[in-house]
Amino acid sequence: MKFQPVIGLEVHVQLKTDSKIFCGCSTAFGSAPNSQTCPVCLGLPGALPVLNEKVVEFAIKAGLSTNCTIAPRNIFARKNYFYPDLPKGYQISQFEEPICQRGWLDIQVEGQEPKRIGITRIHMEEDAGKLVHGEIPGLEEGSGVDLNRACTPLLEVVSEPDLRSADEAVSYLKQLHQIVTWLGICDGNMEEGSFRCDANVSVMPVGSSTFGTRAEIKNVNSFRFVKQAIEYEIQRQIDLIEDGGRVVQETRLFDPTSGKTRSMRGKEEAHDYRYFPDPDLVPLVIDDAWVDRVRSELPELPDRMRQRFLSDYALPPYDVEVLTANRALASFFESSVELHGNPKAVSNWVMGEITRGLNDSGIPIEQCPITPRLLAELLKLIDNGTISGKIAKTVFDEMWQSGKEPQVIVEEKGLVQVSDSGAIEAIIDEILNREAGQVAEYRSGKDKLFGFFVGQIMKASKGKANPAVVNELLLKKLKG
């Protein structure tokens, strides 16, 4: 029997607000335990939550960018359960009527047709704190609770079970990751847990329309692990069924070392969260004006930008993909094109020298020492014949080091291209005299030698001879 996997993803997106969702404490990562807390996020008696409007704005941004409807009336609910890192004994989340509903994302797996993946809902909620075991001086036997992360704002993005392979799941995740980082609402750092994913995986016989029993794989925190975990889980379930076993509904953990998933807790511990509307928070009303204002502030999204780059700049699809990998790179490219005018030339330099420079020095595009203006200046020097493309790379390296204007570098280092036909003619004559034998061969029909002469001439001029002038004069002389 052949099997068909069915996958749905729940993604937790930690929002990049300065303060927490229900109090004014900082959300910065990595501070001393419990240094970023107050009565509200500590869940002290008498403390009350006050909603951070920035979180709502970020949620609307995420919803509009994933084709969701924004709910006009929002209720926060309490999800009641006991856990030591959950200070109030409940988590404030949204249950009925989440802020964003019924959206979608288009994904594309290489070699396949594009596919639309439904987004059931996106809701706002607070994060819990975390437990620290055995690393606390004087508490060797015990565990500590760090509530710095408690009350940090999260969006939970829940997909429809529309995904049919690990590759589709990864493609969807990458797409979502790109959108939330593109919007600037999440730093996207998967290692620090800013973007983490639970995968619901089941398998059913091909042709069936009834989903199999699913297992939930919790908190997978890299694209590679998501792929490994889902692939392992699919195979595990198929093997199990083929061996006559049954898949049980359970929560599983992925172990990156073994590449396997293992059972964390079974269904018998299923919780009754006793959701009910949080009476400490008044219903949140989002009117059209608010949605419109957020919409007007949205940046152009990657999908639209890709289409525009293809049509407006006539760039090859590969270039478009690379240039729109992130918003800062895309905007660097566009600013440079605006100043220079030749999209393909700019694209080549951005994908080539700029990307190489960033990789070598390990910095993001935002910190690139060569600004779009400097890059455009450099390209203009090539266009007007002041320097050759080859010399330009030398100038580029110098610009990267010193941040100087390209004209200044060209003048200081005497790198101006020689276009004067008299000077070039002298060099050509010298080479042709020296290589008389080759000249004879060329004239007897060995056309390929033309390149050899050009190379010798460029070398003699230290790369400064204008290649166009060289070509023209050389041809004339050889035909002589």
Added chain:
Amino acid sequence: MELFELTIHELHEKLKAKEVSSVEVTRAMLTRIEAVEPKIGSFITVTADRALSDAAEADRRIAAGEMELLTGIPLALKDIFLTEGIKTTCGSRILHNFVPPYSATAYEKLKQQGVVLLGKLNQDEFAMGSSNESSAYGSVRNPWDTSRIPGGSSGGSATAIAARQAVATLGTDTGGSIRQPASHCGCVGLKPTYGRVSRYGVIAYASSLDQVGPMTRDATDCAVMLSAVAGHDPKDSTSVDTPVPDYRAGLTGDIRGIRIGLPREYFIAGLDPDVKASMDAAIQTYRALGAEFVDISLPHTDYAVATYYLIATAEASSNLARYDGVRFGHRAGGAENLLEMYVKSRSEGFGAEVKRRIMLGTYALSSGYYDAYYVKAQKVRTLIMNDFIQAFRNVDVMLTPVAPTPAFRLGEKLNDPLQMYLSDIFTIPVNLAGTCAISIPAGLSSERLPIGLQLIGRPFGEETILRVAHAFEQATEWHTQKADI
């Protein structure tokens, strides 16, 4: 008259005229507390040192000419209000060792005026109860008859006034917890409109019903206290951002032409004859003052108690989840694992009434019962609110009894929770509707027990009910009656 018998407004005049100092008044109060406390048990914590230093500071302020209405006035707070650095137990063993790191907004506002804090007052555990018998710190006794209950849950806040242990106090009212003890102890108690006073720093029982309010000797003091604590608090999303009137300025004494509604569902057959007689007399008094009476109906009154016990317990079961022994308060020893620690800490920390309500609330919210209980209760709550909106189209205030009977005896209803729950039958609908109401002394029973009168106002109609209450005081002397203690 002794210093401890004076009202806020009387003391204010004396302090202003430098006839007495706040330290003298505070000493008089502390001596009085010491004298009657063994018979009453109003306090969980007496903060004598703090009171004297607050008073000295107030005297400096008065000398510097920076006096406000409450500067130097000795007050006490129900132990449900967080007070930075001062033990706050909420009447529960689970918080027996809890010293909060911050203060409730209501107390902060009083502090800004330079009040003197005498201590923290006894109450039903987590404000759950109608008789003040559920406190982990012992029952409070009614100063009018120490074999009787003072009413709950702000029982200590009422007795401290009735026994002249504090000039004024703050309580909280979830289903009548200010008005019912005020009625039983012969003082004035106001439950403001939901959202009028910040709940920040007040330990939650049922968030959608709880409201902070003053308990005082008369309507004037009540107005002064409400003006001090009312207003929007950015730390409480449910507090409302509307201007706070000068409530004292509204006490004109003139209520001619005011329309008072008598909801027929509140004048039932089972009403105690003394209570009935006091209501009839009050109606006569108001008629003489020029008020008009209108018969009205609040048709969903019968469902109020059931609705209240579903909503209040549901919210309470969730609000009390944080008392788990992990971060503060009581932690049981000897637990082998996490679950055992939770179970033992909560079993040891909570009393019977609190456990009963947590279980009721957990049940009402559990899947399978949620729609039948919680959701249905919310729907009925809307019907009850609409009853009030409808009725207030025709009347300015409503007049009702506060409680069906005067104070009953300690232990009398302790083993009959349902009977106990019915003692709040006339106060609960006001909390469900979210509007305001005041209890004022309106008579004494044949056994010389105080009987309170409830005036219910429109949402944010505190000014009106205070004016109507004050007019009654001008015409009668019930508010000047004292317990023999």
